Amino acid sequence: MRKRLYEIIEVASPNDKISIIYDKIMILSIIVSIIPIAFKQPPVFFDYTDAFTTALFITDYILRWGTADFKMNKKSVTTFIKYPFTLWAIIDLLSILPTISSLNNGFKLFRVCRAFRVIRVFKLFRYSKEIKILARVIQISKRPLLTVFFLAVGYILISALLIFNIEADSFETFFDAIYWATVSLTTVGYGDIYPVTTAGRIITMISSMFGIAVVALPSGIITAGYVEALTNGRKEENE
Template identity: 60%
Template sequence: MRKRLFEIVEHSSENDKVSKVYDIFMMVIIFISLIPLAFKKDYNILLIIDKVAAGIFIVDYIIRWFTADMKLKKGKLSFVLYPFSIMAIIDFISILPSITVLNAGFKTLRLCRMIRTFRVFRIAKTVRYSKNIQIISNVLKKSKDSLVTVGSLAVCYIMIAALVIFNVEPDSFETLFDAIYWATVSLTTVGYGDIYPVTDAGRIITMLSSFVGIAIVALPAGIITAGYMSEIEEK
């Protein structure tokens, strides 16, 4: 029985219809469980949705813990290690706000509402149930070195651009953090316009920064797209 439970919740195969149904069911429940986050007031129907979804997640968590030795393959030690695995932590965080009960009159009510926002972590559970998301996850793992290199290049660019603009136009940027914020916005070509240079030298640096930013921002997209197409071909 434990083996069958493990196959249903953790090991979806092409011919296992029950496992596929379970995957689809869990994805539907995950998205339904996020509905209460779209409302400020706690309507009765929303509370019911939250409690039912939390109950289903608790059962799912217990089953996975119950079959942890088949997943981790470390014998009885698996039952101790499983709660500290990444996905188990995400599961626990997604459940915790729903079982947290505080009196509405307590001063900690705001803390309770803040904790409730952790339910958005439920969306991360869809990684288990979507093959397309698993493909993207594999692409990110295989392209990790390239993405880290591009990320390091972006950080270096931001720091250099920030230092340059901070010294070229100190009147427009009161602190180095303001310059870093400007450099980040320029890198992403967002351009909020709340902080900007006013001198000719500063504007020239901004134009150069925007061109460099376009090139750096395009690199991760190209790397991920190439990796995705390669992964699709392998599949």
């Protein structure tokens, strides 16, 4: 029975309809549980939905804890002791904590737990097949993505050093220069800090043009990896 429960809540086989239904129910519960964050004073209706979704989260947490030996491929008591300290178990626990705030309104400490509702978004990575594929693509493409990241950081630092020395009157601290370089690199341009000299404006134009290329690189890498993963997945299904 425990093995079958593990297959339902964890394996999520494409041919297992019960597992697919379970994942969809959990995804819907996560979405519903996050909606109250959009309200400063959520309607009373959300108190009931929160209680229901939290009950599902608690049940899911207990089931996963009870089948931890299958998850970790180790038949021992220490497996059940270690499981609560794993990343996903911690995320599951933090997803349950916000309900404590509604049961302990007299304690300000527990009211902070309401912000933990945002953590429930990360639970989607476990139940959504598409997000799992995207996470796997990022994992596979981490080397080129890290290369692009360090390229962007290096250019930000160089641009910040140049603008900080050229536009000494416009940038009071080096952090202001880094902030400007980051905003320029992403081509956002908030306009709260900007250069006024000709040399500073030339650096800004170069930074913005370079930013278009840097931002496009990770998008292309992830898109290519995602398309390849989908193609391989369809080939495996057909086989």
